[in-house]
Amino acid sequence: MSILIRGGTVVNADREYSADVLCADGKIIAVGENLRTPASAEIIDAHGQYVMPGGIDPHTHMQLPFMGTVTADDFFTGTAAGLAGGTTSIIDFVIPNPQQSLMEAYQTWRGWAEKSAADYSFHVAITWWDDTVHADMGKLVRDCGVNSFKHFMAYKNAIMADDEILVKSFTRALELGAMPTVHAENGELVFTLQQKLLAQGMAGPEAHPLSRPPAVEGEAANRAIAIANVLNTPVYIVHVSCMESLEAITRARSKGQRVFGEVLAGHLTIDDSVYRNPDFDIAAGHVMSPPFRSKEHQAALWQGLQSGNLHTTATDHCTFCDTQKAAGKNDFTKIPNGCGGVEERMAVIWDTGVNSGRLTPSEFVKVTSTNAAQIFNIYPRKGIIAVGADADIVVWDPSATRTISAKTQFAKGGFNVFEGRTVRGVPTHTLSGGKLVFKEGDLRAVAGDGKHVDRPAFSPMFDALKQMAKVTAPHKIQRS
Template structure:
């Protein structure tokens, strides 16, 4: 199948230029002005619009069993919603239960992901440690294209990794040419603060941010960065939500450490006033970790993206319905943590970033796809409009508008944290693997069309 995108301005992370883009099968085969195409080719008119690489959401949780329930979005509905919003690749998480074989968990997630409509790849969490975990990490890197391992420094008595596990896993990642990633919150402090709040009778969602203040996140970020610094490994901090964590990243980078930071679209535009709502269902719907913060933290995160100390934007897409969130109606610690956003990230970041002058269109591409592709070794297959790259392409209408609402979204869950926000800058057409899968409001995603993306290891320190 041949598709040609005509008359647009191609925007990559390094430059923008007028060009047509010719796709054959799932690859881009030509980029240039006035390209010729077969009469049978599908023509996409991009006049007055930008042509950008498909978005990469570095942080999603589809079909996730968590806190006694399972997320509303599975791999089909979640990736389909992503395609509608211009995200063509998700990076999801395999999260083994404590003592569960990494390989067993990996194959379970691969099975669930068979129904994906868009491309997908995995980080694998290290939730415990013994010799089998050491061996499985090698198998995942060498045979299955996994080059990143996740570490939860929170969720005591569940999936939290202690310092011994962090050190051993970071060292093993370095040997294998993989990158460790961390959820930075001091799990012991969170647990103790939760118990203190409950004893004081604070059981509602307004207590959630009080149990996870910025200092709790900053301590863990500093600790993870220090461990990585001693061992000489790079480290990637997921969902950086506060100025103090950003400061830790900036200091380390100024000292020459390879530390990367991720910002969530929600943390960039939503503040902690949502937890004070008298509508407890509304407040509970916003419970995620780290929580939404005060407005000055949002300003800091934008500065991080502008300065290059934060590198990617994601969503932590993890949808639960009101009935699921109600499990914590008498105890906020039992509210399933998670919010949606995979469908809205690109437009929210464009509207709040590019339209305000905080980001240029090329910088937008950098933080929505190119940096992710480079950090996780998918570049130039992903994150670039160029000959040989995947034909994952978004025709972006900078003047198009949409009012975000749970009533019109494709994602499940029945709630949207961006509800009522009108964004200017939306995808008019999304191509995934060369196929038009979304066009002017119509979603044509196909279950099972998504491909698993193997990510080669970086040059390993040793071949042990």
């Protein structure tokens, strides 16, 4: 069956205009005014609404084994919740255990993701190094559609990548045409501060942000960017939460370095006062890393998004219920790190960005969809309303409102960091692969409907950078 979206305003990253959109066989097959209605087409009346590319969340953790437990949302419930909020694609993370084969871990995550209701892809984390990791990175790029590798500079004694691993992995990524991505926090400093705070008797959630101050994030971001600069490798910094990291990105970009920044909807809208809430469940429910920051950091992050030094908005969707969070009741370092948001990201960014005048509708599309598609090399298959693109579409009512609550959300976990926030601007319809999967509150997601999206290696840009790396490599000293 085909679907005709009639009478809306199409919004892409470059412009908005009045047009109908016709979808069939999972693709957009026509865009234009007064399109003829096929006999069997279902019609969506979009008058007074925007028709935009489905959101791409480039940072989620569905069904993640972490800190001795597993996230509440699996690949079905998490992607279904995303569809209800207008997000039609996610990029999740394969995180091998130290000494585990990358290919083995990847196959495990692919198996879990078979139940996904929306399209998905993966970053693969580099948590250790030897020759097999080097070889597996090649297999993942050539055979599995992976073009990005994650590096955790935090979580000492678990999955932390030291400088040696960064150098070797960044170098290999450049050879393969893959993008290194980085969780920038100095793991040694975090560990030291955690032990110091516990020794001082600070064991509650209020100690969490004190153990991960902005300087800890800024140092790691600067170090990762410096390593990438020496190696002539692009780098993508995930969940930038503070001025110090943003300044490192801005400074590098002003000198022509290819550095990309991601910001979470939560870091743009929630401040660190949540950790001082006397209710443990509420304070612990907000424990994630990096933590939420003060309002001055929020203002800086908005400026980074507006200026183009931050490029994508994500959620780090990683849900845990209150009984899981309670594992850290007497020791904040044992609270599973993670919050939700895949269902709310689009509406929260629209309400606080577009409604405030910080972003135009086209800029909203850019930071919620198009930039992610371009940075991770799936554009124009994703991230645009155009003939030939996947029919991943959200119809958006800019005047409708919704009050966010854990009681009404589709995501699991029973907690919502945006609890009680009323947003203006919400999806009325979501199409995924040409199927109507959300209609005016009715979620019609089907387990297994999502498809893995292969992301090709980058060729032209990386070829140029590899040539630069050869030119700038230290010359051997000739001895007589």
